[in-house]
Structures are given as C-alpha cells and as structure tokens.
Amino acid sequence: MREISVCSPVENASRAVRRARGVRGGPHRIWWTARCGDALRYVRARGARISFLAHLEKLLYTLRSALPRYLACLYALFTRANRQAQSPRSLNPHKNNKRDESQQTERCLALGETKQNKTKAERVCAVQAARRAPDGSRPIARAPPRHGATGRAMSRGRTRLQPSAAALVLLPLLLLSPVHHDVSASAAAERDEQHPPLDYREALEKSLLYFEAQRSGRLPYSQRVTWRGHSGLTDGLQQGVDLVGGYYDAGDHVKFGLPMAFTVTMLSWGAIDFSDDISSSGQWSHTLDAIKWGTDYFVKAHTHPFVYWAEVGDGDTDHYCWQRPEDMTTSRQAYKVDKENPGSDLAGETAAALAAASIVFRRTNPHYSHLLLHHAQQLFEFGDTYRGSYDSSIEEVRSYYASVSGYHDELLWAALWLHRATGKEEYLRYAVENAEPFGGVGWAMTEFSWDVKYAGLQVLAAKKS
Numbered sequence: 001m002r003e004i005s006v007c008s009p010v011e012n013a014s015r016a017v018r019r020a021r022g023v024r025g026g027p028h029r030i031w032w033t034a035r036c037g038d039a040l041r042y043v044r045a046r047g048a049r050i051s052f053l054a055h056l057e058k059l060l061y062t063l064r065s066a067l068p069r070y071l072a073c074l075y076a077l078f079t080r081a082n083r084q085a086q087s088p089r090s091l092n093p094h095k096n097n098k099r100d101e102s103q104q105t106e107r108c109l110a111l112g113e114t115k116q117n118k119t120k121a122e123r124v125c126a127v128q129a130a131r132r133a134p135d136g137s138r139p140i141a142r143a144p145p146r147h148g149a150t151g152r153a154m155s156r157g158r159t160r161l162q163p164s165a166a167a168l169v170l171l172p173l174l175l176l177s178p179v180h181h182d183v184s185a186s187a188a189a190e191r192d193e194q195h196p197p198l199d200y201r202e203a204l205e206k207s208l209l210y211f212e213a214q215r216s217g218r219l220p221y222s223q224r225v226t227w228r229g230h231s232g233l234t235d236g237l238q239q240g241v242d243l244v245g246g247y248y249d250a251g252d253h254v255k256f257g258l259p260m261a262f263t264v265t266m267l268s269w270g271a272i273d274f275s276d277d278i279s280s281s282g283q284w285s286h287t288l289d290a291i292k293w294g295t296d297y298f299v300k301a302h303t304h305p306f307v308y309w310a311e312v313g314d315g316d317t318d319h320y321c322w323q324r325p326e327d328m329t330t331s332r333q334a335y336k337v338d339k340e341n342p343g344s345d346l347a348g349e350t351a352a353a354l355a356a357a358s359i360v361f362r363r364t365n366p367h368y369s370h371l372l373l374h375h376a377q378q379l380f381e382f383g384d385t386y387r388g389s390y391d392s393s394i395e396e397v398r399s400y401y402a403s404v405s406g407y408h409d410e411l412l413w414a415a416l417w418l419h420r421a422t423g424k425e426e427y428l429r430y431a432v433e434n435a436e437p438f439g440g441v442g443w444a445m446t447e448f449s450w451d452v453k454y455a456g457l458q459v460l461a462a463k464k465s
Helices: 013-021 039-065 067-086 093-110 115-131 148-157 163-194 200-213 257-273 275-280 284-301 315-319 344-360 366-385 395-401 408-422 425-434 454-464
Strands: 002-005 028-031 308-312 334-337
Touching: 200 284, 257 275, 257 284, 257 308, 257 344, 257 395, 275 284, 284 308, 284 344, 284 366, 308 344, 308 395, 315 395, 344 366, 344 408, 366 408, 408 425, 408 454, 425 454
Parallel strands: 002 028
Antiparallel strands: 308 334
C-alpha cells in the first residue's frame, strides 16, 4: 500500500485529494495532518473501517452458530447417498421400476375375483405404479410434458438434483465455517492485544514520572528516573540568589515561571479533589513530591515581598544548543519582576499555586503548609498592588510565554484559592467585586490553560456557591 503525503503549505485539501487520485498504482492511503485541516476525514474513514469490521465479525458469528445445522444436514444427505450406493437396485433404476410395477400389478390382480373387478384393479394398479416415486417411496407430482427443443432436451438428458449433489453444494459452507471461526477469534485476539484494558493507575504513575524527568537541581535518592543526573547547580549564582531546583519547561532547559506555577496549581487541585483515588493507586507520596519540588523552588524565587524571579535561562541560546541538562553550556541568566517592573500575572499564578499546595500539606506537614500560605499572601499583595503584565517587564519571555489574556484572570484565580485555603471572606469579596470589571463573568470560555484562567476560577466559584 503506497503512502502519499498531501500536507503542503501551499495546497489546499481539495487540490491535494485530486493530486492523490491522479497517482497510478495500487490502493492509496492518504494521511491527513492538522496542517491540511482534514484530520476529521481520516478519523471518519477509520471509523467506517472499524464499523465494517464490526459488521463482518457479526456475520461470521452468525455463520458459526449455524454450523451444527449444516453438519446434521450433511450427515443425513451423505448417509442417504451411501444407502442408495450400496443397494443393487440403484444400478439400474429403470429396470427396478419395471419389476416393482409388475410385482405390484400381480398383487393388485390377485385381489380381484371377477372379470369386472380384475379389470378395475388393473386400472387402479397401473395408475398407482405411474404415480409412484422412482425409489418406491411416496408418490410425486409429475409435471406435464413440455414441447419444443427445450422440452426434448430436458426429457432426454436432464435429471433431478440428487442428495449427493446437494451435499456438494453445502460442502463449501461446511469448509468455510471453521475458517470464519478462526478469523473471528484471531480478529478478537488481535483487537484485545491492540487495545488492552485501560489502567489509570499506570497512567498516573507515568505522568508523575514525567515530572521527575523534568527536575532541575540536585536530585534526591528517591529519584525513580535513574538516567537523569544533577543539573543547573549554579542557577542564580550570577545574581547572588539560590535558584537551584524547579522544573525544566519541556525538551529545553529554561525554567519559565508562569507555566511552572500553573502546573503546580493543577497538581495540587488534583490532589485535593482526588486524594482517595491517588492514595488507592499507590501514588500519593509521589504526588506530594512532585508538588513540593515546585513549591520549594517558588519559595526560593520569592526573595523579597515585592520581588520574584520569573525565569532562569535564555530561550534563544538554549534552543540553538541540543545537549543534556547535565552538560549545559548555555547562559543561565535570571530575570525578575519587582515594583518597578511588575508582573501581576506571574505573582497571581504563583500565589494560587502556593495557596493550593498549602491545602495539600495541611495535615501531613502543617508547618510547611503555613510557610506556603505566607508566601502566597505576600505574592497576591505584590501582584495586586503593583499591577502590570510580566511580559512587559521581561522582554525575553515574549517569544515563548507571553501573557495574552492579561493579569486580571490570575488575580481572581489567586483570590479564590486564597479564600479556599484561609476561609477569609476578604478574598471572596475581592473576587466577587472584581469579577465583572476583570472579565470573569463571561459565559463563552473556550480555553483553560497556563495563560487563561477564567474557566477554572468559575468552577471554583461554583463549588463555593
């Protein structure tokens, strides 16, 4: 099967289809991609194929269920054919028919005593012999003779379908039924192998392993991703602060504050609402470790009530150098927000992360929970007092994580998390009074991400109400 790439930045989907149809050769398979905008067609085609296989499997199951009836029928037909083959009278059916008629006539004539009765009995016996079946069983209906060439040809050479011929007709069904059974069984086994039962415990475990692979700093002895080593041990050294730790953003080695804080907020939210499920899966301690690895870094980066270090590393130089984090040679420049260069969105999201994490550690580590809540309140005050977007203060972040939605959603988001963590009405009152001017009451929220928090804060507000 030939594969044809139709994803071209200068061709639309219809031209690509016409070009694919014009290629000569066997059946073609067109792989649609998101760039062409026709991934839906591929999904529909695949769905049709799955539907066809489902109907085929149903048909094969029906044939398999009818197999016993086929076997019984064939056994009866073959038994009857063998009986006829072993009988001497089957060698010359015409001669046997004449002998049977003669014997039957003699028996009938013996019953007549008078000449009149004898003549009547002879006529009755002749009619019965004429209507009797060739094998001497039941009378059969005789069709009237046909005229013309077709009738003569049928009367000369055509015979009725014998049981042995019927058996040959049914024999292919008998031979095909076991094949259908094997195909159906193998198809079911292949489907089970390709789509094994979902194991959400394994999914949760591997999700947390990803965060361990993204760790920066000096790794603990409990590190399960053993192919990783210590890295970024001099982060913040040029600025005279300790910025070792945290998470790398993705495949690069930059530590971006805004998406990292949102990640910890979501991890904490999951731990709060689904603690029983996480505990039953055996991943509770790993979840706490993943949250704490981020919050420890946030506490380090918050070096002053009105100062927060937003980024470590330069995206441009880092993306041009492909190397392991343990062997980094690129710049580890750090960037901060303060009163002169505000970052309300970054401060608000980090405050939300620390407030949510304080709820997680409230029972197991109350002292650490109080520390996180203290920094969360200070960061919220910093972001609300000195308002401004952090990408306006840090030019290096604009090409990667610009705050398109602004900072109002992060301030509302932080206020609701602080209200949930402290129970203080002042944070709830702040969210209610600023919901409309900050754009938090819109009904068409189509995104919830590291940048846009409106949908999430509406869920939090709904749970409170």
